[in-house]
Amino acid sequence: MRLxxxxxxxxxxxxxxxxxxxWLMYLDGLKMTLLLALVGTVVxxxxxxxxxxxxxxxxxxxxxxxWLTLLNWLANLYTTVIRGTPVVVQLLILFSLSFMPNGVLAxxxxxxxxxxxxxxxVFRSGINSIDMGQMEAGRSLGLSSRATMRYIIxxxxxxxxxxxxxxxxIALVKETSVAGYIAVxxxxxxxxxxxxxxxxxxxxxxxxxxxxxxxxxxTLIQKRIEVRYSRSDRN
Amino acid sequence: xxxxxxxxxxYGKLRVLNQISEGIERGEKVAVIGPSGSGxxxxxxxxxxxxxxxxxxxxxxxxxxxxxxxDTDQVRQHMGMVFQHFNLFPHLTIRxxxxxxxxxxxxxxxxxxxxxxxxxxxxxxxxxxxDTYPNMLSGGQKQRVAIIRALAMNPEVMLFDEPTSALDxxxxxxxxxxxxxxxxxxxxxxxxxxxxKFAREVASRVLFMDEGKIKEQNDPARLFDSPQNQRLQExxxxxx
Ligand SMILES: Nc1ncnc2c1ncn2[C@@H]1O[C@H](COP(=O)(O)OP(=O)(O)OP(=O)(O)O)[C@@H](O)[C@H]1O
Ligand SMILES: [Mg+2]
Numbered sequence: 001m002r003l004x005x006x007x008x009x010x011x012x013x014x015x016x017x018x019x020x021x022x023w024l025m026y027l028d029g030l031k032m033t034l035l036l037a038l039v040g041t042v043v044x045x046x047x048x049x050x051x052x053x054x055x056x057x058x059x060x061x062x063x064x065x066x067w068l069t070l071l072n073w074l075a076n077l078y079t080t081v082i083r084g085t086p087v088v089v090q091l092l093i094l095f096s097l098s099f100m101p102n103g104v105l106a107x108x109x110x111x112x113x114x115x116x117x118x119x120x121x122v123f124r125s126g127i128n129s130i131d132m133g134q135m136e137a138g139r140s141l142g143l144s145s146r147a148t149m150r151y152i153i154x155x156x157x158x159x160x161x162x163x164x165x166x167x168x169x170i171a172l173v174k175e176t177s178v179a180g181y182i183a184v185x186x187x188x189x190x191x192x193x194x195x196x197x198x199x200x201x202x203x204x205x206x207x208x209x210x211x212x213x214x215x216x217x218x219t220l221i222q223k224r225i226e227v228r229y230s231r232s233d234r235n
Numbered sequence: 236x237x238x239x240x241x242x243x244x245x246y247g248k249l250r251v252l253n254q255i256s257e258g259i260e261r262g263e264k265v266a267v268i269g270p271s272g273s274g275x276x277x278x279x280x281x282x283x284x285x286x287x288x289x290x291x292x293x294x295x296x297x298x299x300x301x302x303x304x305x306d307t308d309q310v311r312q313h314m315g316m317v318f319q320h321f322n323l324f325p326h327l328t329i330r331x332x333x334x335x336x337x338x339x340x341x342x343x344x345x346x347x348x349x350x351x352x353x354x355x356x357x358x359x360x361x362x363x364x365x366d367t368y369p370n371m372l373s374g375g376q377k378q379r380v381a382i383i384r385a386l387a388m389n390p391e392v393m394l395f396d397e398p399t400s401a402l403d404x405x406x407x408x409x410x411x412x413x414x415x416x417x418x419x420x421x422x423x424x425x426x427x428x429x430x431x432k433f434a435r436e437v438a439s440r441v442l443f444m445d446e447g448k449i450k451e452q453n454d455p456a457r458l459f460d461s462p463q464n465q466r467l468q469e470x471x472x473x474x475x
Contacts, residue, residue: 138336
């Protein structure tokens, strides 16, 4: 009985991993997943920073110029809509646009735009966590609010939120598993396709294990970084 | 040099500065004393526009700096400020703390600013700390660095807001010594302080603030020895 189980598992493994060099497909899927997560995080950081800066400058000024009011309104609309709708729907809509050449580009944009709405909040709290005295000290030396933000507030804020930004990357590694909806061959989609060809369920377990390993590895790296930071902070 | 006209400032319903008019001449060392909440910090912070007055005017070197079209950043480059809690930039080395503003504002090249930072640090005996970070310094050292950071911009006036209030008692002396030295160099200064002995010794004039007004002012000897205002008498009897 035990032998039979082992044999059937081995044959499933052959079908889903070794035959026709299918393991290469997993590798490609993994590359795509990591690429999507990376691009999504980078785009998200750029958009998130932009949105956070708009909201910050809007909130700190008493009288606002019309263009800033408009930008702030757009920023609020953006975060509200993105956070209030499922990422899959966002991807499907993007993919349906006539000028969108392929699912990969739609995913780059979609995950980036989605992530940006959340990263904006991370940046906002990072900026708010910096003592008001820092801004005042910069301004009292004659630096503009922009220069103070750039040279004094942001460097400290970014250092504080680096773990959170890394978290966003880890989250995206998992979240991008819905990219298959718009014909992107990410890790999950690969498993699904191989399952369809071979009629065995093992590919799903294989990618589950791969996700787990990557996320675990990334978490380890993150802990390392945090430990180093807290050490440099203490003294 | 600084002319304050009918300055008013409120936070919501709370009237913090009530029609203050005052003049500060070049070279004066003005100490501001008064009970907690009387508006001393607000008054000081209005001078370099960290707080925006509700009404009234402030003239600096013959220019109305409360006018709408004034470049506030430009004005502040000529007014140094020292805070109670130092506000050094923790992510920058001591040298970078000092050189950041002069370099970014294109007053000096990095090399010139570094040279000046070295001289200023030598003056306060902290040359060996130039490349360490603020968290390696004691409170007194931090405040002294904050003072020379402001001096590095070559300001025409220095504003101090309780520069020794956050310090352990044994570190107050070194900071007061430096402020005294800056005063002796001829700098125009406005100092909000609770150190009455220091105010008496260093100030050329003392302002007593209470309920958003300057209730009495005089040269230190007369203000401390024969106070006229009743609130000032009460205040002095408590703190002296
Ligand atoms: N940003 C602010 N918002 C609301 N109220 C404020 C603000 N800043 C100051 N106040 C209030 O204004 C009053 C005057 O404050 P200010 O800091 O000028 O007093 P102070 O004389 O410097 O007192 P202290 O000796 O305690 O430093 C206080 O009652 C204070 O609570
Ligand atoms: Mg105060």
